[in-house]
Amino acid sequence: MNACHPRHPPEGTPSVRVATPHARALRLSVAPMMDWTDSQCRVFHRLLAPDALLYTEMVHANAVIHGDRRRLLAMDPVEHPVALQLGGSEPALLAEAACIAAAHGFDEVNLNCGCPSDRVQAGRFGACLMREPALVAECVAAMRAALAADGHAVPVTVKCRLGVDDDSEYARFRAFVDAVAAAGATQVIVHARNAWLKGLSPKENREVPPLRYDWAYRLKQERADLTVLLNGGIADEATALAHLDHVDGVMLGRAAYHDPHLLHRLDCALSGRAPQPRGALLAALRPYVEAQLAAGVALKHIVRHVLGLFHGQPGGRQFRQVLSEGAHRPGADWALVERALQATEAAARSVPA
Structure with missing residues (x-):
C-alpha cells in the first residue's frame, strides 16, 4: 500500500492544496x-x-x-x-x-x-x-x-x-x-x-x-x-x-x-503594526465565539484560552474569575465575556493613579 493513500480516506478532507508559504x-x-x-x-x-x-x-x-x-x-x-x-x-x-x-x-x-x-x-x-x-x-x-x-x-x-x-x-x-x-x-x-x-x-x-x-x-x-x-x-x-x-x-x-x-x-x-488594546482584541473574537456556540461548542472550551489576556494588568484576576466561574454553566454565552470585561474595567478604574 502506498503510504500516501491511507486505507480509509480522511473524513471531510478538503481538496489537495499546496502549502501556504510561511517564510x-x-x-x-x-x-x-x-x-x-x-x-x-x-x-x-x-x-x-x-x-x-x-x-x-x-x-x-x-x-x-x-x-x-x-x-x-x-x-x-x-x-x-x-x-x-x-x-x-x-x-x-x-x-x-x-x-x-x-x-x-x-x-x-x-x-x-x-x-x-x-x-x-x-x-x-x-x-x-x-x-x-x-x-x-x-x-x-x-x-x-x-x-x-x-x-x-x-x-x-x-x-x-x-x-x-x-x-x-x-x-x-x-x-x-x-x-x-x-x-x-x-x-x-x-x-x-x-x-x-x-x-x-x-x-x-x-x-x-x-x-x-x-x-x-x-x-x-x-x-x-x-x-x-x-x-x-x-x-x-x-x-x-x-x-x-x-x-x-x-x-x-x-x-x-x-x-x-x-x-x-x-x-x-x-x-511594524501598532499593538491593539486587550479589550479590542477580545471584541474581535466575538464572531468566532458566537459561531462556535451556534455549532454546539460549549463556551468553556473556547474562553479557557483567553484567561490570561489581562495577565499582569489591574483587573486581570477579576477577568479570570468571572470566566472561570461562569463558562461551564449551561447556556453561557458572549454575555459572560462582556461581564468579565466590565468587571476587569471596573477593577482597573479603582486602582489609584
Missing part, C-alpha cells in the same frame, strides 16, 4: 502544547499574531491513521499557516500520517524529538529519539518521499532538545541535526535544554535543565543554510528580539499561553 511566520511561532494548542486556541492566537506560525498539539501517527480525524485534525481556515506535530518512530506510519496531514491542508509536518514524558518514552518516540539519529533521518526521508510522491509541497521539520540526560557534547547534538537535515528536514526547532528521561517530570524538564542558547547560536553559524528556530525560556519581548540576532526565529511556549498579549506585542514588533 515570514518563521520569525515567530507558538509551540505545540498538549491539552492547550487546540483549534480554538490557535484561532485566538491567529487573531493576536497574524504573522506567526502555529502548531497543533502532538498527535501520534497511529492516531492520525486510525483515530477520529475530524477531532484530531480539526482546523479553522483562519489558522493558516499551521503545522501538525507528529509523534512516532516508524517511518512507514509517519509517511502515511504526513500525507493525511497534507491532504487536510496543514502547511508543515513536524516530528517531535523533544518530549520527555514516560508515556512517550514507552512508545519509543519524543526526546529518546535523539539517541537514534539514523532512525529519525529514516523517518524524515520517508515522510519527504511520500509527500513528494503524492504531489504535496509540505515541508518536514524536526523539534528537538540539545541532548538526553547528561549529554554534554555539542558535536553529538550537531551530528543529530546534520543527520535529519541531510534526510530532508528543512528546519530544526531547538528547545535549548537537555531532556532528562529519568528523575524529572515533564514540567521539571521545562525548567530544571539549564538553558544553553549558545548551542543554537553556534548551530546557525556553522549551518547557515539550515533554518534554526529557538525555543525555551523566552518570556519577554526584549529577550525574544535579541535572540533573532542569532537565529532565524523564536518559538514561544507557555509564555504565549499565560500572557497572550505578549504574543501580540511581539508579532507587532516584528511586523
Whole structure:
C-alpha cells in the first residue's frame, strides 16, 4: 500500500492544496502544547499574531491513521499557516500520517524529538529519539518521499532538545541535526535544554535543565543554510528580539499561553503594526465565539484560552474569575465575556493613579 493513500480516506478532507508559504511566520511561532494548542486556541492566537506560525498539539501517527480525524485534525481556515506535530518512530506510519496531514491542508509536518514524558518514552518516540539519529533521518526521508510522491509541497521539520540526560557534547547534538537535515528536514526547532528521561517530570524538564542558547547560536553559524528556530525560556519581548540576532526565529511556549498579549506585542514588533488594546482584541473574537456556540461548542472550551489576556494588568484576576466561574454553566454565552470585561474595567478604574 502506498503510504500516501491511507486505507480509509480522511473524513471531510478538503481538496489537495499546496502549502501556504510561511517564510515570514518563521520569525515567530507558538509551540505545540498538549491539552492547550487546540483549534480554538490557535484561532485566538491567529487573531493576536497574524504573522506567526502555529502548531497543533502532538498527535501520534497511529492516531492520525486510525483515530477520529475530524477531532484530531480539526482546523479553522483562519489558522493558516499551521503545522501538525507528529509523534512516532516508524517511518512507514509517519509517511502515511504526513500525507493525511497534507491532504487536510496543514502547511508543515513536524516530528517531535523533544518530549520527555514516560508515556512517550514507552512508545519509543519524543526526546529518546535523539539517541537514534539514523532512525529519525529514516523517518524524515520517508515522510519527504511520500509527500513528494503524492504531489504535496509540505515541508518536514524536526523539534528537538540539545541532548538526553547528561549529554554534554555539542558535536553529538550537531551530528543529530546534520543527520535529519541531510534526510530532508528543512528546519530544526531547538528547545535549548537537555531532556532528562529519568528523575524529572515533564514540567521539571521545562525548567530544571539549564538553558544553553549558545548551542543554537553556534548551530546557525556553522549551518547557515539550515533554518534554526529557538525555543525555551523566552518570556519577554526584549529577550525574544535579541535572540533573532542569532537565529532565524523564536518559538514561544507557555509564555504565549499565560500572557497572550505578549504574543501580540511581539508579532507587532516584528511586523511594524501598532499593538491593539486587550479589550479590542477580545471584541474581535466575538464572531468566532458566537459561531462556535451556534455549532454546539460549549463556551468553556473556547474562553479557557483567553484567561490570561489581562495577565499582569489591574483587573486581570477579576477577568479570570468571572470566566472561570461562569463558562461551564449551561447556556453561557458572549454575555459572560462582556461581564468579565466590565468587571476587569471596573477593577482597573479603582486602582489609584
